[in-house]
Amino acid sequence: MDFTVYDIILLVSFVVFTSVFLYRRRKNLKKEGLLFLYKTSWGMKLIDRIGNKYKKTLDFLSYVSIAVGFLLMAAMIYLFGKLVWTYVFQSDIVQIVKIPPIMPLIPYLPQLFKLSFLPPFYFIYWIIILAVVAISHEFSHGIFAVNKKIKIKSTGFGFFPYFLPIFLAAFVELDEKNMEKKKISSQMAILSAGTFMNVIVGILSLGVLILFFSLAYTPSGVVFDTYTYSVIGIANISSINNLSVTNPDYTEIIALSNETGFNEIEANGIKYLATKSLLEEQKDYGGYFIVFDDAPAINANLSSTIVKIDGVIVPNKEVLGEKILTYSPGDKVTITTLEDNDFLLDTEMVLGKNPENKTAPYLGIGFIEAENSGILKKIVSVVTSFKDQSVYYQPNFGAADVIYDLLWWLVLISFSVALCNMLPVGIFDGGKFFYLAILAITKSKAKAKKAFSIITYLFLALLAVIMIFWAINMFK
Numbered sequence: 001m002d003f004t005v006y007d008i009i010l011l012v013s014f015v016v017f018t019s020v021f022l023y024r025r026r027k028n029l030k031k032e033g034l035l036f037l038y039k040t041s042w043g044m045k046l047i048d049r050i051g052n053k054y055k056k057t058l059d060f061l062s063y064v065s066i067a068v069g070f071l072l073m074a075a076m077i078y079l080f081g082k083l084v085w086t087y088v089f090q091s092d093i094v095q096i097v098k099i100p101p102i103m104p105l106i107p108y109l110p111q112l113f114k115l116s117f118l119p120p121f122y123f124i125y126w127i128i129i130l131a132v133v134a135i136s137h138e139f140s141h142g143i144f145a146v147n148k149k150i151k152i153k154s155t156g157f158g159f160f161p162y163f164l165p166i167f168l169a170a171f172v173e174l175d176e177k178n179m180e181k182k183k184i185s186s187q188m189a190i191l192s193a194g195t196f197m198n199v200i201v202g203i204l205s206l207g208v209l210i211l212f213f214s215l216a217y218t219p220s221g222v223v224f225d226t227y228t229y230s231v232i233g234i235a236n237i238s239s240i241n242n243l244s245v246t247n248p249d250y251t252e253i254i255a256l257s258n259e260t261g262f263n264e265i266e267a268n269g270i271k272y273l274a275t276k277s278l279l280e281e282q283k284d285y286g287g288y289f290i291v292f293d294d295a296p297a298i299n300a301n302l303s304s305t306i307v308k309i310d311g312v313i314v315p316n317k318e319v320l321g322e323k324i325l326t327y328s329p330g331d332k333v334t335i336t337t338l339e340d341n342d343f344l345l346d347t348e349m350v351l352g353k354n355p356e357n358k359t360a361p362y363l364g365i366g367f368i369e370a371e372n373s374g375i376l377k378k379i380v381s382v383v384t385s386f387k388d389q390s391v392y393y394q395p396n397f398g399a400a401d402v403i404y405d406l407l408w409w410l411v412l413i414s415f416s417v418a419l420c421n422m423l424p425v426g427i428f429d430g431g432k433f434f435y436l437a438i439l440a441i442t443k444s445k446a447k448a449k450k451a452f453s454i455i456t457y458l459f460l461a462l463l464a465v466i467m468i469f470w471a472i473n474m475f476k
Helices: 003-024 044-053 055-089 091-097 109-113 123-147 176-180 184-216 250-255 276-280 317-324 375-383 400-421 429-442 445-474
Strands: 029-032 035-040 152-160 166-174 217-223 229-233 237-240 263-267 270-274 288-293 305-309 332-338 344-350 352-354 357-362 391-395
Touching (some): 044 152, 055 400, 270 276, 305 317, 391 400
Antiparallel strands (some): 229 288, 332 344
């Protein structure tokens, strides 16, 4: 049975259980804004114990937390600026990504928007990660508050009740009046404590992810993303699909190209291959075409994941290269590839001559260093940087992919929450953190409030701008 089925069953069961639980405990619910808050005293003893027992350590970490808060705020301002630039000036990226800039991360989002560069995101991931990230974030606020001698009134959870009673947040309710009487540095330490803990959780999760990956996966194949190619001058093309041409131009080459399959192009006495769509994409290349070499791999229509050569496993491209060099040009080999439906396909082919060394065997595959455009893709690239993108990794047991994806999302969301929460806008911890920073500099509440108001409206205006440009690009 597909994992999605189990996940949907879990989702329905969770909604039913939560609905019954909240109905029976409805006296504990309090409406606040769009959320219903379920207040408890859960965890308060643990918060008090940690906050009072490790006073010196927490005093030191208060300064670290504030420093991390400033770094995260600076990083978020930079990333937000990049986001604005992307949505305003890079419409091609926006059309590929498709996700609205303020779209919350909900279960099945990558599947719904067909974001192939992201792993699937199931409800079970969402609820586990939300609990880990939200509870650790709020507990840290509470622990630092206790350390600064601020009373905790309650703890609890927030639910959005209008469509599905799904847990959305955790909270630690502090005595705000007492907090405002404390030193600015103490208040900033408490405000930044949540994001500081998110960073710690993200770092620890990344360590666990890397360790799990090394134990749960085995390098078992080579993933190539192109065939070998060359650059030729359009004026040097002498024939296309066996039709002779003399000093042709771009329009003539396109007119003689077949709509389907590869076109045979001869230039300087050498045969090349190219689809019509590939040629059409290169209209503005200044009299040149990038075309594929007439190589064994492309002629055999070899797919992108090679796992064996003549029955011998090739776990990475270094081993693949060493194995190919044991043959000679003209030798027949059997290449085993992993197809989309996870079945193995054997393809016989004859190795060619390497264009640069005629005595060396030649398969004709290539590897492209992908340029990750867009903020999201760059973040994904950083999180997966420990993996060799040219290697196919075979899971050692059935649930490996599920656990790996869960840990991967935990890392990504932990750092994302830390960054977003330090945005200097009123609804986030970063808003009041920014206000306190300006207050510490100017010693004037009026100036601090004015700066806080200006930057909040500025970010909201910029958010409106990128939403408008997103809508424009989506309806092009």
